[in-house]
Amino acid sequence: MDNIHQILQAAPSENDVLATVIDVDGSAYRKEGTTMLVKQGKTVGILSGGCLEEDIRLRAEELKTGASESFYYNLKSEDDFDWGQGAGCNGVITVLLEKIDYAYFLHLDKMREQLLKGQSVLLIKKLTSDYRVSEYGFIVDKDMFWGKGEEDFLDRMVEMKNHQTTSGVRYVEEFSCPCFFHWFHPKHRLMIVGAGPDAIPLSQFASRTGFRVTVTDWRPALCNKETFPDAEELLTGFPAEIFPDYEFQAHDFVVLMTHHFERDREVLHYLLERNLRYIGMVGTKERARRLLGRKELPPNLYTPVGLEIGAEGPEEIAISIMAELIQLNRLPVITKVEAVL
Structure with a gap:
């Protein structure tokens, strides 16, 4: 997670400072694209294990509105005389600071709207030789893009959309300068x-790790905001009332925790028709076979749910489930069997 949803929820405004890791040489605590907001002297999000944030906050106070500047931090040192603070992270990172003006505020708000609609957004920033921002643009597709720059830059930027999949700084021949690229994605x-x-x-762990959480149950006494304050959506009703019209997306994650055999059978009937990325279910594989009435289980049905870490009790089981979801997001090619070998 690159902190962007946490930052947008904090409502960045004029004169706040956006700090972004734009380049990593070696290893570091966070990767390219990670952001932090400095808002009225306080920070939202983190860029490191805690050794850089105070320095960035102080540097942010010196920026003028609309200005940008990059700073280099050497985290390779194993003593306390450098930015490594004895951590020996073995990396050098470049952090770009940008003081938000009114135009950038509007552009960030437009990105927020697109993310809420489920759209991914590519950000491209043209950089000077000393890594200050000269022009920038946000792209959803060829018909939806915006930014600050010459018309030629914005047009060429759209053409580059399908060729940029990783974050970071790279030299672009078409622009004769280095550019920073980063994809922002909707919440999982x-x-x-x-x-x-x-x-x-x-629900608590998923929300805190960047997921958009929906909880559904047929019992209003259980499915309510008081019990699930972190959930962004609560749906009360039986499966036949909820699932036929619910707009699932291909990359959605669903976890069944009803502990009710017939209710799970009914829910699976709807879910397996939608070819979702992940359906996790509490219980054994034998129970799943009885639910489905067949020996072969679908590849997107994970049961018992969660990584096999010997979890017991609600909190540990929730941790094992979140570990599995994070693993699937970070390492989509690793299978559940390979993960525990």
């Missing part, structure tokens, strides 16, 4: 089916 969506006690920590 997690639906928790069943509002029992074991669903509470899962």
